[in-house]
Amino acid sequence: MIFKQLSRKLSRISKSMSASKLNKVYLQILGNGSKDAPASFLLFTENQRYLFNCGAGIQRIINRNRIKIHPLKLRNIFMTRADFNAVGGLPGLALTINEEDDIKTPINLWGPPSLEAYINATRFYIFHQKLNFRHLTFTNDTPYFQDENIKLWPVVIDDVGSSLYETSEDSEASMNKNKKMKVSEERFPTSHVYNYQNPQQPTIISYICQLSQLPGKFLNDKAEALGVPNNKLRKSLIMGQTITLRNGTVVRPEDCVGPQEPGMVFMIIHCPTLDHIPQLVGCSRFESYFTNGENQQPELMLHICPMNVIENTAYLDWTKKFGPNTKHLVLNSDVCGGVTPIISEESYHKLHALSSEIFPLLKYNKLRPVDKKVPNNWIITDTLLTYHFRPRSLMGFDRSKILQETNVNSIVEKINNRMDIKNAIQFSNQDILDRENRTLSVKATSPVQRNLIGRHGEIVFLGTGSCYPSKYRNVSSILLRLNKNSCMLMDCGEGTFGQLYRHYGSELSDILRQLKFIFISHMHADHHQGIVEVLLEHKRATQSTDGYYSPLYVIGPWAINKFLNEYNSYFESVQWRFMSATEFFKEVCVFSDVVKTELGIIKLKTVYADHCKGAFCIALTHREGWKLAYSGDTQPSSKFVEIGKDADVLIHEATFEDDLVDEARSRKHSTTSEAIEIGVKMNAKFTILTHFSQRYPKIPAFSENYSDRTGIAYDHMTVNSESILFLPRLLKPLNIIFKEEEEIED
Numbered sequence: 001m002i003f004k005q006l007s008r009k010l011s012r013i014s015k016s017m018s019a020s021k022l023n024k025v026y027l028q029i030l031g032n033g034s035k036d037a038p039a040s041f042l043l044f045t046e047n048q049r050y051l052f053n054c055g056a057g058i059q060r061i062i063n064r065n066r067i068k069i070h071p072l073k074l075r076n077i078f079m080t081r082a083d084f085n086a087v088g089g090l091p092g093l094a095l096t097i098n099e100e101d102d103i104k105t106p107i108n109l110w111g112p113p114s115l116e117a118y119i120n121a122t123r124f125y126i127f128h129q130k131l132n133f134r135h136l137t138f139t140n141d142t143p144y145f146q147d148e149n150i151k152l153w154p155v156v157i158d159d160v161g162s163s164l165y166e167t168s169e170d171s172e173a174s175m176n177k178n179k180k181m182k183v184s185e186e187r188f189p190t191s192h193v194y195n196y197q198n199p200q201q202p203t204i205i206s207y208i209c210q211l212s213q214l215p216g217k218f219l220n221d222k223a224e225a226l227g228v229p230n231n232k233l234r235k236s237l238i239m240g241q242t243i244t245l246r247n248g249t250v251v252r253p254e255d256c257v258g259p260q261e262p263g264m265v266f267m268i269i270h271c272p273t274l275d276h277i278p279q280l281v282g283c284s285r286f287e288s289y290f291t292n293g294e295n296q297q298p299e300l301m302l303h304i305c306p307m308n309v310i311e312n313t314a315y316l317d318w319t320k321k322f323g324p325n326t327k328h329l330v331l332n333s334d335v336c337g338g339v340t341p342i343i344s345e346e347s348y349h350k351l352h353a354l355s356s357e358i359f360p361l362l363k364y365n366k367l368r369p370v371d372k373k374v375p376n377n378w379i380i381t382d383t384l385l386t387y388h389f390r391p392r393s394l395m396g397f398d399r400s401k402i403l404q405e406t407n408v409n410s411i412v413e414k415i416n417n418r419m420d421i422k423n424a425i426q427f428s429n430q431d432i433l434d435r436e437n438r439t440l441s442v443k444a445t446s447p448v449q450r451n452l453i454g455r456h457g458e459i460v461f462l463g464t465g466s467c468y469p470s471k472y473r474n475v476s477s478i479l480l481r482l483n484k485n486s487c488m489l490m491d492c493g494e495g496t497f498g499q500l501y502r503h504y505g506s507e508l509s510d511i512l513r514q515l516k517f518i519f520i521s522h523m524h525a526d527h528h529q530g531i532v533e534v535l536l537e538h539k540r541a542t543q544s545t546d547g548y549y550s551p552l553y554v555i556g557p558w559a560i561n562k563f564l565n566e567y568n569s570y571f572e573s574v575q576w577r578f579m580s581a582t583e584f585f586k587e588v589c590v591f592s593d594v595v596k597t598e599l600g601i602i603k604l605k606t607v608y609a610d611h612c613k614g615a616f617c618i619a620l621t622h623r624e625g626w627k628l629a630y631s632g633d634t635q636p637s638s639k640f641v642e643i644g645k646d647a648d649v650l651i652h653e654a655t656f657e658d659d660l661v662d663e664a665r666s667r668k669h670s671t672t673s674e675a676i677e678i679g680v681k682m683n684a685k686f687t688i689l690t691h692f693s694q695r696y697p698k699i700p701a702f703s704e705n706y707s708d709r710t711g712i713a714y715d716h717m718t719v720n721s722e723s724i725l726f727l728p729r730l731l732k733p734l735n736i737i738f739k740e741e742e743e744i745e746d
């Protein structure tokens, strides 16, 4: 009996000995390099997570797919480059981790020297105690990084002999360019002087990564054969001690252990331009991994390179030196463009079935460009593609997590066959008929009544959630199209560019060319973290061959200008023209005449919101006579009621439902009823609620008295003067659809 127990115990010990922390290891693609998912990867081991790059929108993919980045397990982030594509999602991720990690252990942020400048610049909107990074610079003198799971060699390229970034004098930032900047802001713990220049040649880092070896398994058969009794002697042997048997035979642990499993190698190759190729392929660090080298060949190579690099003969020949068994993944927007299906496509298509006008089909192009081919056997990477390194039995690609496109037609058909939803619309139909009759009779005296946002006005809700991007709602942003040729953004949370891209697809560059200004309501990250990406893409879309680009105005708190200034001076070149939101306290339009005629805005007023320091609400009047007011984040504010008086459309935050009024007070937000009440006080003709904090979309409860002039915003919802009046009809059917969505998720 005792022997049996001991035997079981020993077999458990033997199992746990082989159960090293590396029994399960995989690499997952969090972004495939397409326009809406910058190249980012997660290396998963049992006790650690390693993140490579953290682009904008990555957090939404993490949340959407419930990827467990346990804050205590993510200790190291490695950057291949210091630009927005690599760091855009970093502040959001840091804030999330900070909320979950009580111990507040700093995360090591490895990468180019200028990363520090980016982290410093974020102090204009994040308390740095919350952004708990320890910045560590990789240079070519850095031998390697090593812990119990991986060994990682950086390959640094920082001098390619040609300028990759041009700087522009025509920008707010030119004032501060090349100046040393002393930083002693209240949000930053210590005064700090740093000397980074606007980077002319940004540092690019590739990585060679090797998993640690797995110790060999203890072989009971062998111990048996050597005559080791199954008692404490065997236990000692398993624990790594040399033992002597009764007959005097000495048995060493290695006599009873199988072969070690060598650590597999993978490489992340970042080669952004043809200019980088000579240095990269000439780098001696790679040579030992060639087929005739002493190290084993890489299992996997991830190429963050545009197609002109991949098609380059010198580059292609170099990749062949690693042998025929290496698998090559391509990550870029040339071939991976537009293949990331939207995060909650299926539920969106249900809304599309209700009204194809208000929830239009998104125009991002699902098809890969046909004229671009990758080399034979190379793989065009999908976001969420996974490669299992261990266990050996699972080794290889796993495509099960990749988001699949949904069949729009079948969803539309299903919804059309649902009598409950149809009846809900018909019931509302009756309501709307009555209201339309009333409205029509009013129309004779007040043409505005049927013309809430003018002949060509259109509101596109790009992000309607608060705080963090979630599966259903991205963070705040609203595109307001003022007329045929111009538009503006109200707030610009992380991933706004991705939302624009999904919404407009190939037409996006037209929209960017029409974009004339961005209003930033306040410095909470969910309202502005996406601005750099929009500025960069706007410049790309408007720049002509002679370098001229059309200026983009940013109106907001001073802090956004300070942040952009520092970002531009020390990290990456961006262009904008700033106007403080306080300039619009008086009722004058201080825009230049050209902008005024282009935008058609004749009055623009701002007022301090009741939310955080330097938060603003805005109201604007179009020359066609219609007026729109947007609250940003605020508690009910009488000053906002004043500037928004008689607005045709009020867009008001409704972060909390009515029963959470205490939370709304303590966090300085509004409840559903408070938002509606502001509309009543303002005498607004129509109110649209947005900035919801719920995990699932749902229709917040509010009084039926107001249901004929209230709408609920949803991501990608698009309304004009006609369709906005249809919104109340959708409340009941949306309620049914959202309830079901919640049940599916639970």
Ligand SMILES: [Zn+2]
Residues within 6 Å of the ligand: 466, 467, 476, 524, 526, 527, 633, 691
């Ligand atoms: Zn907010």
Ligand SMILES: [Zn+2]
Residues within 6 Å of the ligand: 522, 524, 611, 633
């Ligand atoms: Zn806020």
